[in-house]
Amino acid sequence: xxxxxxxxxxxxxxxxxxxxxxxxxxxxxxxxxxxxxxxxxxxxxxxxxxxxxxxxxxxxxxxxxxxxxxxxxxxxxxxxxxxxxxxxxxxxxxxxxxxxxxxxxxxxxxxxxxxxxxxxxxxxxxxxxxxxxxxxxxxxxxxxxxxxxxxxxxxxxxxxxxxxxxxxxxxxxxxxxxxxxxxxxxxxxxxxxxxxxxxxxxxxxxxxxxxxxxxxxxxxxxxxxxxxxxxxxxxxxxxxxxxxxxxxxxxxxxxxxxxxxxxxxxxxxxxxxxxxxxxxxxxxxxxxxxxxxxxxxxxxxxxxxxxxxxxxxxxxxxxxxxxxxxxxxxxxxxxxxxxxxxxxxxxxxxxxxxxxxxxxxxxxxxxxxxxxxxxxxxxxxxxxxxxxxxxxxxxxxxxxxxxxxxxxxxxxxxxxxxxxxxxxxxxxxxxxxxxxxxxxxxxxxxxxxxxxxxxxxxxxxxxxxxxxxxxxxxxxxxxxxxxxxxxxxxxxxxxxxxxxxxxxxxxxxxxxxxxxxxxxxxxxxxxxxxxxxxxxxxxxxxxxxxxxxxxxxxxxxxxxxxxxxxxxxxxxxxxxxxxxxxxxxxxxxxxxxxxxxxxxxxxxxxxxxxxxxxxxxxxxxxxxxxxxxxxxxxxxxxxxxxxxxxxx
RNA sequence: GCCGCAGUAGCUCAGUGGUAGAGCGCACCCUUGGUAAGGGUGAGGUCGGGAGUUCAAUCCUCCCCUGCGGCACCA
Numbered sequence: 258x259x260x261x262x263x264x265x266x267x268x269x270x271x272x273x274x275x276x277x278x279x280x281x282x283x284x285x286x287x288x289x290x291x292x293x294x295x296x297x298x299x300x301x302x303x304x305x306x307x308x309x310x311x312x313x314x315x316x317x318x319x320x321x322x323x324x325x326x327x328x329x330x331x332x333x334x335x336x337x338x339x340x341x342x343x344x345x346x347x348x349x350x351x352x353x354x355x356x357x358x359x360x361x362x363x364x365x366x367x368x369x370x371x372x373x374x375x376x377x378x379x380x381x382x383x384x385x386x387x388x389x390x391x392x393x394x395x396x397x398x399x400x401x402x403x404x405x406x407x408x409x410x411x412x413x414x415x416x417x418x419x420x421x422x423x424x425x426x427x428x429x430x431x432x433x434x435x436x437x438x439x440x441x442x443x444x445x446x447x448x449x450x451x452x453x454x455x456x457x458x459x460x461x462x463x464x465x466x467x468x469x470x471x472x473x474x475x476x477x478x479x480x481x482x483x484x485x486x487x488x489x490x491x492x493x494x495x496x497x498x499x500x501x502x503x504x505x506x507x508x509x510x511x512x513x514x515x516x517x518x519x520x521x522x523x524x525x526x527x528x529x530x531x532x533x534x535x536x537x538x539x540x541x542x543x544x545x546x547x548x549x550x551x552x553x554x555x556x557x558x559x560x561x562x563x564x565x566x567x568x569x570x571x572x573x574x575x576x577x578x579x580x581x582x583x584x585x586x587x588x589x590x591x592x593x594x595x596x597x598x599x600x601x602x603x604x605x606x607x608x609x610x611x612x613x614x615x616x617x618x619x620x621x622x623x624x625x626x627x628x629x630x631x632x633x634x635x636x637x638x639x640x641x642x643x644x645x646x647x648x649x650x651x652x653x654x655x656x657x658x659x660x661x662x663x664x665x666x667x668x669x670x671x672x673x674x675x676x677x678x679x680x681x682x683x684x685x686x687x688x689x690x691x692x693x694x695x696x697x698x699x700x701x702x703x704x705x706x707x708x709x710x711x712x713x714x715x716x717x718x719x720x721x722x723x724x725x726x727x728x729x730x731x732x733x734x735x736x737x738x739x740x741x742x743x744x745x746x747x748x749x750x751x752x753x754x755x756x757x758x759x760x761x762x763x764x765x766x767x768x769x770x771x772x773x774x775x776x777x778x779x780x781x782x783x784x785x786x787x788x789x790x791x792x793x794x795x796x797x798x799x800x801x802x803x804x805x806x807x808x809x810x811x812x813x814x815x816x817x818x819x820x821x822x823x824x825x826x827x828x829x830x831x832x833x834x835x836x837x838x839x840x841x842x843x844x845x846x847x848x849x850x851x852x853x854x855x856x857x858x859x860x861x862x863x864x865x866x867x868x869x870x871x872x873x874x875x876x877x878x879x880x881x882x883x884x885x886x887x888x889x890x891x892x893x894x895x896x897x898x899x900x901x902x903x904x905x
Numbered sequence: 906g907c908c909g910c911a912g913u914a915g916c917u918c919a920g921u922g923g924u925a926g927a928g929c930g931c932a933c934c935c936u937u938g939g940u941a942a943g944g945g946u947g948a949g950g951u952c953g954g955g956a957g958u959u960c961a962a963u964c965c966u967c968c969c970c971u972g973c974g975g976c977a978c979c980a
Contacts, residue, residue, distance in 0.1 A: 371909055463975030464908025471977045475908050478975070510916075519953080519971040573980060633906050633978055634971090642979080727980070815937045842936080843943090850941030864939055876940060883940060 264315045276309040280447070283318050293320040295330055295451065296444050303329065305444030307396060327485055329357055334394075334445055334452045335384070335483045336362040339459070341437040342383035343368075343479075346376075352439065353415040353467065353476060360493060361457075361482035365465055367415065372477055377459040380479070384457070391450030392434040396443060404429045404440065415467065416440055456490045457483035500741060505793040506639040512798055512856055514806065515640065523637045523644030525786055530806035533835060534789055537804050539625060541677070541901050542649050542782065548903075549670045551623040551651055556603030558627060559583075562593045568602040569759055571595075577630045579644075600626035601753075601778060604652045605760040608774070613764040618774060619655035619663055625785075626650045639790060646784040653777040654762070657703055663777055664711030664733070664750060671735060671748050671781045672715070677902040678792070679801060684736040684744070685717045688725035695729055696754040704752045704775075705731045729755035735781075739795040747788060751778040798856040799878060802898045809836040809895065810857050811873075812848040814864035816840065821868045825861060825888060832896040853878060859895065 259275040263282065273282065279297035283290045283306070297304040300314040303326060310316070319326040336355030343350055343366060355364030366372075372380075399407075401420060408416040419440060423429055432441045434449050446452065459481045467473040484490045501507070509515050514531030517524065527535060546553060559581055565571040570578065579596040597603060604622050613620070627647045636642050653663050668685075675683055687708060690701045708731055712719050719733070726732055735748030753776040756762075763771040782788035792800060802808055809829055813822045819840045829836035839848050845862055852860050862874040862883070873891050876883045886894075897905070 374910090461974060462909070465976045466907075469977075471907070475976080477908075480975080517972095522971065570980095577978095577980085630979090635906065635976080636978060637972090729980095812940090813937095814939050817937080844936095844938050845940055846938085847942055848940085853941055860940075862940055866939085874940075881940085 261310065262313045263310065264313075266315075266317045273310070275311050278307050278309055279304055279316065279318060280306040282310075282316065286318075290318060290320075294318045295320060295323075295446060296326050298326070303444055305396065306447055308444070321485060328483075330444065330446050331452055331456075331485065332357040332362040332483045333441075334449065335457050335481055336364045337432070337434070337437075337439055337441065337445070338384050338387050338449060338452065339380060339479065339481060340364045340366075340439065341387055341434070342380045344437065345387075346379060346383055351413055351415055354419070358480075360484075361460070361480065363465075363478050363480045365467070365476040365478045367467075367474065367476050372462045372479060374462075377462065377479065381457075381459050385454045387435070388449050388452050388454045390435065391448045393448050394432060394434045394445045396430055396432050396445070398428045399431050401429055404431070408440075452483075453485060453487070455487045456485060457481055458490060458494070496741075503741070503794045503797045504639075505641070505790040508793050508798040508856070509640070511854060512806065514793075517640075521645075522634070523632060523642075525640050525643060525645070531789070533806040534792070534800065534804055535785055537901070538782070538785060538789065538792075541903065542625075542674070544901075544903055545670060545674055546621075546623045546651070549621070549666065551621040553623050553625075554604065554607055555624055556597070556600060556607070556626065558596055558629075559594045560597055560603065562595060564602050564606070565595055567760055568605075568756060570598065570602070574598060577632070579629050579631055596629035597626070598628055598630045600624050600628065600648065600650045601652055601756055601776070602760060605756060605762050605776070608654050608762050609760070613654075613774075615656070615764055615766045615772075618764060619653050619659045621651055621653045623649075623651035640786045641790040643784075643786050646786045648784050649780055649782045651779055653779065654757075654764075654774040655777065656772075657700070657707075657775055660704060660707035660752060660775060660777065661711045661714075664708055665714050667750055667777075667779055668711065668715040668717065668733075674781050675735075675737065675748075679795065680737045680739075682738060683748075684738070685712055685719040686722050686734040686736060686746075687712065687719040688722040688727075688732045688734065690731065691724045691726050691728060693728055694726070700754055701731070704754070708733055708750075708752065727751055727753075729753045737791070739791065740797070743794075745791050747783045747791070748781045749779065749783070752776075753778055799858070800856070802858050802895075803901045805856070805858050806835070807837055807852075807855070807857050808834050808899055809859045809861060810839050810848075810852045811836060811861045811863060812839040812845060812852070814845045814862055816842070817865065818863045818868050821871075822863050825863065825873060828888065828892050829895060832892050832899075834892075834895050834899045849876065861891075 260272045261275045262270050262272055264270045279294065279299070280291065283294040294306060296306060296319045298317045298319065299310055321327045336357070340352050340355055344352065347368065351367040353365040353367065355362060404420045405417055408420060420429060430441060430443055432439055432443060432445055459479055462477055462479050464475045465478040467476050482490065482493055484493060509531065512530060513528050514534065515525050515527045517526065543553065562571055565578070578598050581594045581596060583592045583594055604624065607622065608620065625647050627645070629645050632642060632644050637644070655663055672683070689705050694701070712733065730752035732749060732751040734746050736744050736746045738744055757773045757776055762774055764774055766772045792804065811822050811826045813819050822838050822840055826836045826838040839852070841848070849860055849862070856878065858878045860876045862876065867873055872885050872887050874883050874885050875891065
């Protein structure tokens with residue numbers, strides 16, 4: 258029999274007969290390793306203990322101590338065990354796919370009746386039964402015809418389709434535990450009993466399209482989470498509770514920031530507190546834009562369809578536009594308008610006023626542009642995904658030769674803004690030319706190179722999204738990571754060769770002739786609504802002092818202090834601090850609790866002592882101890898804290 | 906848009922085929938209390954909208970709206 262050589266992680270090699278399995282290799286090393294082993298990595302591939310190795314390879318044997326591999330097996334086996342549990346409980350339910358996802362797994366089923374929360378409990382119980390059976394897991398490779406026939410015989414049409422999708426030359430692998438069988442690329446545990454029975458939980462059931470396509474049948478997806486230990490599961494559930502406490506919809510209510518109601522779905526009613534955040538952020542962005550050479554404009558909300566037809570939005574974007582029919586009393590015919598979903602066409606119209614010289618380029622035109630888009634109802638989510646929003650939008654009209662420098666300048670501005678707003682790190686994604694595109698390859702070459710060079714020059718690395726660019730040009734996307742590890746794509750810069758052409762924007766160059774400018778669409782926050790939502794969740798409502806909606810509440814302890822409370826409040830307001838007096842007939846405990854829940858960063862308590870000494874007792878949010886200081890010192894200190902970071 | 910679930914007082918929620926309840930909040934009164942909920946009294950609801958079944962619907966059925974969780978979407 259042929260021999261192969263396997264190299265171990267410590268660098269040593271040993272010979273084995275070809276076709277040896279990791280299980281046999283482990284047994285050859287020690288009995289205890291054979292018992293503990295769960296899988297192997299063979300030449301970089303996560304390998305089942307029972308798959309034969311037929312060529313020279315590197316090998317590492319894994320035990321439950323190897324995080325990544327253990328979790329993959331646990332979650333993958335959980336998905337299969339869940340599918341088996343479902344089919345045992347409800348024979349006839351059709352199975353589809355069940356992959357591992359972050360923190361867990363899911364499996365999609367085709368079943369007429371919806372699964373209920375009670376069903377999830379029953380499935381969990383059945384899964385524990387299956388785990389306790391400790392059924393050995395076995396695997397075989399089948400040929401395609403046999404697999405197809407098998408799934409036709411067992412009335413599993415989705416599996417038939419999956420078998421058909423497996424590329425030629427890739428093994429069609431079947432797995433069994435007990436009598437239950439599934440098509441699966443593996444690897445899996447050796448027995449169902451290796452799955453920790455107390456460290457998984459089925460979380461929810463939701464609809465999902467077969468193969469992710471909205472034209473295909475809607476399946477029922479059951480999501481679960483799974484870990485190695487009961488404690489890990491508990492920690493995860495605690496984390497979910499913490500995330501829920503940060504939910505901007507909940508904090509928006511608790512902090513009295515905004516509300517939404519069914520008469521205006523997807524649109525925000527900003528309350529005074531929330532609007533304080535909004536204006537503080539907008540004032541800040543306006544200063545940044547001025548400092549970075551932008552001019553600010555403002556353009557109409559309701560615009561005749563002729564402009565949208567010219568820009569191409571009418572054809573490509575109409576289903577997302579709020580169309581407005583204006584039936585003017587004296588007009589001969591109705592005019593059909595749309596609320597602007599984007600600002601770019603209006604900005605081009607401003608650019609087109611008068612003749613522009615090459616000397617005016619690059620022209621950076623910014624607008625806090627209020628846009629309306631008819632988003633699908635299922636997409637709406639608090640203030641994060643809305644139908645009415647305001648972008649920190651700008652368009653840079655320039656020449657091809659400007660793209661690189663403008664991109665570099667933009668990335669610098671964006672990184673300074675993110676840093677000021679509490680996000681030190683961000684990721685850059687670069688999307689290059691899609692299949693369907695406008696413009697010559699030559700122009701795309703130049704634009705893509707310019708974006709890459711500018712990103713390099715600014716000192717950032719990017720990940721490539723091949724073919725994900727817009728049809729009108731390549732784009733950069735900037736992704737923030739929040740305090741609990743979630744990614745948010747906020748900033749973007751897109752090169753556009755098409756719109757200036759469609760709307761016939763031109764400038765006069767050195768040669769005295771008209772030339773087309775290139776447009777760079779760019780945003781840093783994205784929309785104020787969404788970004789404020791992100792800020793709220795990132796800081797769990799405890800915004801940096803300069804952005805806090807109410808920065809200070811001055812609370813009286815006894816009513817004899819009321820006059821001094823109002824004096825302190827007035828002094829703080831005069832110093833530019835958002836301060837409020839609380840002289841209600843309530844105990845200080847009550848006031849402290851209420852304003853703490855409301856995430857007010859500084860609470861001043863004023864009693865008889867403070868009145869007599871002209872001091873204040875300062876309590877910072879989240880701290881138990883208090884500090885007594887004199888009024889002037891406090892005002893000076895808080896004035897500095899209230900100053901936005903760019904003005905310090 | 907699709908699948909599922911939900912909608913009862915400002916908020917969180919309980920409840921019933923015979924037109925409703927709690928806690929918090931709110932108003933008023935007592936209380937002037939020293940750093941996360943002092944006490945009392947009271948007001949407050951077309952039970953999301955419409956249609957149907959029924960002697961009778963907040964409750965059962967259907968349609969619609971909105972929200973929630975996913976999916977799809979985010980050019």
